[in-house]
């Protein structure tokens with residue numbers, strides 16, 4: 164059976180959440196209010212992002228400089244190698260931004276197919292767009308469940324790897340879940356079977372079995 168590993172980006176592949184990092188660095192006070200609502204599930208990603216972007220001032224260069232400092236999980240590149248050897252597909256699914264994902268991939272020299280929201284610059288103006296919004300989900304900007312459903316339809320065995328709020332929609336539907344942080348807690352509280360992990364070395368160990 165074909166296998167796909169759907170992997171969250173911020174806080175899972177990267178050691179810190181790049182959206183959070185960018186907001187803390189470049190947004191004026193007031194963003195915390197929207198972030199709290201989003202975490203409680205009371206505000207959708209798009210609405211929240213649009214409000215927070217209004218509070219932000221940064222140039223493309225300033226954002227790139229910040230993103231180039233972001234570290235990734237020490238074992239992630241080895242994990243990609245193992246998946247390639249075994250013929251497993253790896254796809255990044257993120258409710259964050261393409262700009263951040265591309266910058267981190269460039270810096271660390273890897274290239275993985277991904278689905279995410281979009282962020283770009285027009286002069287000094289920051290633009291965002293949410294091309295993968297799902298009609299069936301009123302919370303996510305890019306609902307990961309939609310991507311998972313596509314792979315299921317094509318007959319894939321699906322493995323989900325994540326850590327946060329944007330992983331809650333998809334977790335219940337994956338054939339196997341690797342979880343840490345908020346997602347791990349959520350799975351345990353909701354009776355969703357999951358394998359806890361700290362880093363991609365733990366995951367490789369389990370994949371090799």
Ligand SMILES: [Zn+2]
Pocket residue numbers: 300301302303305306307308332
């Ligand atoms: Zn969703």
